[in-house]
Amino acid sequence: MTPHPLRLLLDFDQRAQRDGEQPPDVLHRRDRRFALDCQQRGVQPTLERWLTHQERLSGPGAAPASQRLLRRWRGITAGFAGAGAVLGIVAMAGLLFYDGSQRINVTVILAFVLLQLALALATTLQAVIGWQPWRWLGRRLRLPDAPPVHARLRPLFMARAAQAGGTAFALSALATLLILVVVEDLAFGWSSTLTLASDRYLALVRALASPWGWLWPQAVPTRELVEGTRFFRAGPGQEATDPALWGQWWPFVTLLWCTWVLLPRLSLLVFSHWLLRWRASGLLARHPARQALLRRMANPTIDSGHDQAGDGLLPEPPAGRSPGPVPASDLAIAWAGAAEPRLPSALARLDGRYYRAGGRASLAEDDAVLAEVGTRLDVAAPPPVLILTRGWEPPTGELQDFLLAARAQWPGSARVVLVPLADPSEPAPGQRWLAPWQRFAERLPTGFATVAVATGDTATVPE
Structure with a gap:
């Protein structure tokens, strides 16, 4: 990304027009995640770095x-x-x-x-x-x-x-x-x-x-x-x-x-x-979108999955298919320490044999995980990739960025299955906590992500 002000303005303006079609909460999580990653690496979250990051998420072929x-x-x-x-x-x-x-x-x-x-x-x-x-x-x-x-x-x-x-x-x-x-x-x-x-x-x-x-x-x-x-x-x-x-x-x-x-x-x-x-x-x-971007990067955000804040009610799960059982796949990524301290019995086969990403992992480590998993997906019928998350916590913009980068790098036939794990004090994730994850999966590219629950059974995610 060149720091030339003219090119920077034109690229940023086009990106701002695209972002106008996205929900504000999605933009907030994405940009807050970027700011936290920059803070972790000890660099300033400048517009040049932000545009470079967005181009990487967009994948090859997206010309400035x-x-x-x-x-x-x-x-x-x-x-x-x-x-x-x-x-x-x-x-x-x-x-x-x-x-x-x-x-x-x-x-x-x-x-x-x-x-x-x-x-x-x-x-x-x-x-x-x-x-x-x-x-x-x-x-x-x-x-x-x-x-x-x-x-x-x-x-x-x-x-x-x-x-x-x-x-x-x-x-x-x-x-x-x-x-x-x-x-x-x-x-x-x-x-x-x-x-x-x-x-x-x-x-x-x-x-x-x-x-x-x-x-x-x-x-x-x-x-x-x-x-x-x-x-x-x-x-x-x-x-x-x-x-x-x-x-x-x-x-x-x-x-x-x-x-x-x-x-x-x-x-x-x-x-x-x-x-x-x-x-x-x-x-x-003076670009209005620049001021909004700076506010999103500076302020933390939480995704409750509910559009009507302040009424004290948790959202109902979206209409449609209920989460299915975890598919039989040995390819898993534990996001932000979700597999610690232990895995549920339905996922005991993965104990010690999963990748770690997010949380305290750096962007370079996340990219290495994406590259290694991508090599294992380069087969005729790739298995689904299990994304183990903490079900009692809301989805974050960091995870969305990670999955969008995966979508851009992995083969077109690759699919991910979000597996929200239960709080250690509960036997299984409550249905009320699954609604944000189902909404989160719907905001990802169509057909790329589904949600499954580790109930102890092992099956294939329905088509």
Whole structure:
């Protein structure tokens, strides 16, 4: 499980939606068991560990929620980057087109740079405020309807894809500029329909060149360059301009593009990554299901099997088949010391020949028991696995987690039989104590678990 906040949020949100279909008491027992196991191992019950634990219980083949969504957005981002690279080549080739009849206008390049900077800032602004001007594009890309958490992140995803496309645009345009400077004899100049004095134009270009003036003074336009490269639609005196000045604009144009187009795009792309992580961290911290999970892990729970607490009455057993006798199986697991200090006479054959799990056993020991029992079940007709429990105690979330892990690891034909043992002071478990265990078995996967009573007889659990 990766600790990336975005993936953590998406996986947790999907798990929370699944948990919404489960009864609260089942969730409480499961999560309390996880917290106790973490406490036993001396580690913090973090969300990463909790999700890893849930994935292990879900078994192989259950892909995290984030994988599919992030894979789709990576494809969208790559598409934006590819389109941006192609458009960058086309745009710069158009700006620097020179057929010898008229010089390349630096003023047009300045305006285009200003446009690119404005687009980059607008893209970031719409991501910060949550505006979605790309909604129509999402319909074209056939993005599915997203849950609330995904929907709140969609503007950030789109902004990051747009910034990636803008960065690819700037890089490919810069490469095109440098190639054309090398292979062609470009002639630059400046002109405008507005009446601009050379001094004002000089002040403008020097202000734009101030970030790199100390690093490369030769890339800062001089007064001679500005005054000598101004051209008009028609008029005398242009032939007197020194042609050598026409090519001296390229260092300024190159650094202008790098400073005011490429560098902002790169910076805002990094910022969009950070903003997505920061927003995901905030949504995760405020997620209602996270607060509920922390409460379940912190508070103990008891399963009485009764939905109407406070009336002082124990529940009646669920309608249906009564618990049958213990089947003839020598494969048994004693849960949380249930076989101590002694076994009933019906299970005397198992004395000393059963596995121990739960209780003071660690998760690693429980996993070892599951693996070893799984090897014994890998036969054509596996015997049922007896789960010996303390019948006078209610089922716990720890046992449910153990059985769900067994269901995921063992062969599909494996079955378990819950055998609630009687209190040492009683000859047999009372019928009133069996109701919680029958309800517990019903909450497990269909057909996986049944309940039997050690009455002294040995038989096969009915189909």
